[in-house]
Amino acid sequence: MPHRKERLLEHGYDEIREYDNPTPGWWHAIFLGSIAFSALYFAFWHGSPMAWTPQDSLAADRTAYYARVFRTVGELKADQPTMLKMMADTRWMEFGASIFAANCAACHGAAGAGLTGPNLTDDRYINVRKLEDLFTVVSEGVLPKGMPAWGNRLTQNERVLVASFAASLRGRNLTGRAPEGEVIPPWPTFEPPPPAAP
């Protein structure tokens, strides 16, 4: 920019004077640039068929997530063999543990030893007689007892996994809330399927 001698404006206010300097060139450039960018941005996001919404991104993330995470298992059945298989798989139990931490630990305690909800680490159960009952209790809740229903909140796979994780806590016999309900038979042992025929 060529040197330009600064000129004071004639007026003054309570002895405050002002220069007649032009607005800086870079200032103009960025200001006009931001206006141009804004026009283009708005035109694209609210006028172009190629634009997408946060809801579109969410749906895509959800689809990609299920494809990635549950690719190997598909939709899990809420039956005993499936739950036993999941309980034997450390990776799936980590997944179940995360769901448990997010949703169940508040009432059943971080380790499952019970707070306002029952202790899950002993052999006594209130509404569970067999393994699959855990899934039913998670899904439908036991409303009079304060157990919420998770059917609307968690997907089938998540409920199977968190029920399996809760089942896996049995036998740790942690000190916490006193055991409630009746002693029920131990969970069946997991028998891995025979290797596929060659």
Add this chain to the structure above:
Amino acid sequence: MSTTLSAAPMRSADQPHAAGGHGRGPLETFAYDDQIVRWFLAVTVLWGVVAMLAGMVVALQLVMPDLVPALLKALGLSEASAATVQQYLTFGRIRPVHTNAAIFAFVGNGMFAGVYFSTQRLCKARMWSDLLSRLHFWGWQAIIVAAAVTLPMGFTQGKEYAELEWPIDLAIAVVWLGFFGLNFFMTLLHRRERHMYVALWFYIATIVTVTVLHVFNSLAVPAAPLRSYSVYAGVQDALVQWWYGHNAVAFFLTTPILGLMYYFMPKAAERPVFSYKLSIVHFWSLVFMYIWAGPHHLHYTALPQWASTLGMLFSLMLWMPSWGGMINGLMTLRGAWQRVLTDPVLKFLTVAVTFYGMSTFEGPMLSIKAVNGLAHYTDWVIGHVHGGALGWNACLFFGVFYWLLPRLYRTNLWSTRLAEWHFWTATIGLFTYWVSMQWAGITQGLMWRAFDDSGALAFPDFVETVTKIAPMYWIRAGGGLLFFLGMLMCALNLVMTWRHRSADLSDTVARAPALGPAEPDRVYRSDLQNVIGLGRVTDQVTELTWHRRWERLPLRFTLFVALAIASASAFSLVPMFAVRSNIPTIASVTPYTPLELAGRDIYRAEGCYNCHSQMIRPIWAETRRYGEYSKPGEFVYDHPFQWGSRRIGPDLHRVGGKYSSDWQIRHLENPRSLVQGSIMPAYAHLLNTRLDFDAIPATMHAMKLVGVPYNDQQIAGAVAAAREQAGAVAAEVKAAGGYEGLDDSQAIALVAYLQRLGTDISKPPPAEGAAR
């Protein structure tokens, strides 16, 4: 470009060619009202100490949630009395005290001190009415005291920075426009300086816009002397609130402070202002563009996308208009830099303008949707506002005060050394605060969205993300403490300077000629050759000399400002009210029951929205953590909306049915008995406080007036219905092994409300023809 100026008269009907002379009348002698400036300055320092003390309390409560009850017990109170007093001092009650004191008491009074000092001198006139000045002073202090009493008691409209209840809102409107505004504009009309200096433009914009913002955001229907309900609901309420909220930042915390900068910076530096042209361009662009920026507080919420996008884009476009002020401030220091090294006044002013520049860069950056997706609901935003409030506003005030004190008390500043200490304490404290909150915010934002290898949330337990940033909370408290200590140094300097004041504090006498008929303005006429007419017009317009004429017409200038902000407001707000498709209704969403309404009042009174959002964004990690994202149609009966702006605790929009009522009661009584590491205050008193069932019909009447479809029959049966539902919830608590006898407690109403939150969407729609 040529800079030829000609004295050709403007063609104008209302400004006829001046008849003779230089437009000057006889010389007059008058006195400036300095007392009112001294008063405002003193209360600014007082309220500054109070605001920062409240800030220290809330900052420490986040790392020591049982701080207040422990202190009370240490003071000798019994367990029961400590619990009783504690209910007035929870984070949710004191945080609004802190924000209101900082904004309206500290910055408000500081602004008035500067405006009263500079306006008189820029107009060469005493304030029009000493009575109005004093009514303004005492009225404003009374409002502050009313706020300091009602907020801890839980009287709040439940909208951030607009918490004060309707009688106080009315008083604000009267004091602001009726006393301050009237006095200011009458002074303008009785000025002895022909043209208005840029500082006055900013004051005009402040007075006009704050009036409009305050009135429209506070519109509410009263149900009791200190209880009212916003006329807007849900998405619309959110939009109006953040139109207000962001422009409170713009027109309460920025434009008046810019006005002060334009007066005190050249005064203190004894240097001319860098560019008059820049003043014009950045003033008008700020006034027009700021209004649109509010929706950047609502990115990824249930607000329609077009509004969100406009909010982001206008925020980006505001970057340069804001920096225009910074450039004019810093460049005015050219030739005075050596004095910046030694003079605490210039040091504070320099830091203030620098922080203004940094905040107005950080702001547009935070308004970019992708950045906001990470930063929203985190402490990054808390850091950002303190960069503005402490770095820009407070530091500018400190500079102005140290410049004013010797002049107002006609003596030397008691201790320049102490002012120097204040400067370094404040600056270090400020940086510590700012950086620790950015760190905390980014850390927590990243933890919320982190997934582990199994595909599950890496930090599913919300409280983990809180305990992780506790060290940053400690550092923030340290930074805040340093800034607070600096404030105390400022107070000491004020008191000691006052004690050493001159015996003669009579008003400053000045002399100036009265204004005669206007002389023509010197307007640039383009002398470009060989261009089309449009070229010459462009040349004339961009030389900006036409603006000189506006500067001597205060009413017209005010009208133009009002038109700018009104048209921008209309464009950005009206479509939300006019276009039905912006808020698709959901058939299964029905109004709250009487008990839930009462519970909602408790939620609002306790200030739960200060820590909990009720707005799940359509972001995958967020829907994993909290459930289905929030839809606009779910909030149509929410007067006021309670979306919140910060997640110190988890989002609550889908908390309904997530925990048992028994759990909720125990959690309210003592959160740490169920959630280790929780920093939520204990609300044990809610279990022992009786709910005022008889107040519910008045609430429903007010709700009906603002459009919630309650019929007379429902209102008549409200008390019975509420008691019945309370009995059912209490029975549920008891059946689950919880406490007994809670039937008429406030806690039961609050739990009923919490259990309802976010559940309507998964219910079947009501049958056709069923009573709504």
